Structures are given as structure tokens and as C-alpha cells.
Amino acid sequence: MTRLLDRLSTLLTQLPGIGRKTAQRISFYLLKTKPEDVRALANAMLEAKEKLRFCPICFNLTEDEICEICADSARDQHLICAIESPADIVALERTHSFHGVYHVLGGALSPLDNIGPEDLRIGELGTRLAKLVAAEVIVATNPTTEGEATADYLAQTLKAPGIRFTRIARGLPIGSDLDLADEVTLARALDGRKELKD
Numbered sequence: 001m002t003r004l005l006d007r008l009s010t011l012l013t014q015l016p017g018i019g020r021k022t023a024q025r026i027s028f029y030l031l032k033t034k035p036e037d038v039r040a041l042a043n044a045m046l047e048a049k050e051k052l053r054f055c056p057i058c059f060n061l062t063e064d065e066i067c068e069i070c071a072d073s074a075r076d077q078h079l080i081c082a083i084e085s086p087a088d089i090v091a092l093e094r095t096h097s098f099h100g101v102y103h104v105l106g107g108a109l110s111p112l113d114n115i116g117p118e119d120l121r122i123g124e125l126g127t128r129l130a131k132l133v134a135a136e137v138i139v140a141t142n143p144t145t146e147g148e149a150t151a152d153y154l155a156q157t158l159k160a161p162g163i164r165f166t167r168i169a170r171g172l173p174i175g176s177d178l179d180l181a182d183e184v185t186l187a188r189a190l191d192g193r194k195e196l197k198d
Helices: 003-012 020-032 035-051 086-093 122-130 145-158 183-191
Strands: 076-083 100-104 135-139 163-167
Touching: 003 020, 076 086, 076 122, 086 100, 086 183, 100 122, 100 135, 122 135, 122 145, 135 145, 145 163
Parallel strands: 076 100, 076 135, 135 163
Antiparallel strands: none
16 A cells, blocks of 8 residues: 555544544545545535534534524524534434424543543533523433433532423433434434433
8 A cells, every 4th residue: 555545544544433444445435536526525624624613502513603503493492402412413303303402511421531520511501501490401411321420410410490301211222322323213212201310
């Protein structure tokens, strides 16, 4: 393999889910693709990196002042779905079952990785809830040990009169990620959510 091809493959392996063989296949595919198509791909990646930013309300990705979900007056602002990453919004929106708004936490609590409450956007969620008289927070963190710990922490620390905390149902297998689940499973998980207890 040439030095340039090896460098391209090595860089591609840094992407999530891309192993060495897949990186080599992508590299060879890019080499036989028209230069203008490769340039368009490179430009799209650069433009996304330069122009996308976090919504100041929910921390979803946006190129506007606030994201289109927060800006949508038809969405229920008192129904907030707390999730780990913007990729989870894409997965939940595919279900067409949720008509509230989101709050991206930026991860999950993980003492082993030195990720504590101060490393997530939990304080910002508390600030949003303080402005509401009544609200429901659907905690849709991933069904992992870290996701469960985060859900419990949110319910214990942010619970206040008029604020109801629910957890999406166990329609998702433990250890999986929301953005990998199909629409039917996610829709059932949303429909079967339950209240989190202190």
C-alpha cells in the first residue's frame, strides 16, 4: 500500500465503527470516484464542522440561532426528552411519536471515565425546568449502566413540585444505543415510559 493510501486508511479508522478493512475499502472507493464528488464530500465535512454549533436552549446541533425543534411553536415546550447526544434526536424524530422538545446532556455519568454531573448539561436542564410551572421530563438515556445511573441522578436531583420524571420503557436491549434502534422499538419505548421514583 502506498504512503498516501495508508495515511487515508489510517485516518478513516479514527471514525467510529470503521475498522482497518472497511477503511481500506472506503479508500479504494474514493480513489475511483470522480474528483468533484470527493471534493463535494470533503467540502460538506468542512462546512458542517465550521458552521454547526450547539443550540443555546437544548444543545442540539444547528446552523441557526436556535435549532428548528426549539423554534417550532407547535412543539410542547413542557414535555422535555433528556438524551445523551444529538444523534439520539435523529433516532427519536424518526418515530414521529414525540412532539415535545429535547435536552442534550452531552453524555452520561461515568465515574470510571471521570464524567461527573458537572461534565454534563444537567445544570442547564435544571435552569430550564425552574422556568416551568409544570413539565414532564422523559429520560431517554441509553439502556446501559451509565445511562441508568444518569436517569436516577436526574430524578433525584431535579425533581420538584409539578415536574414529573419518566423513563422510556425497556423496549430497547441493554447495552444498545438509541441511534441504532429501529423506529418501531423506539416508538414502543416512548409509549411505555414510566415514572422514575426517588
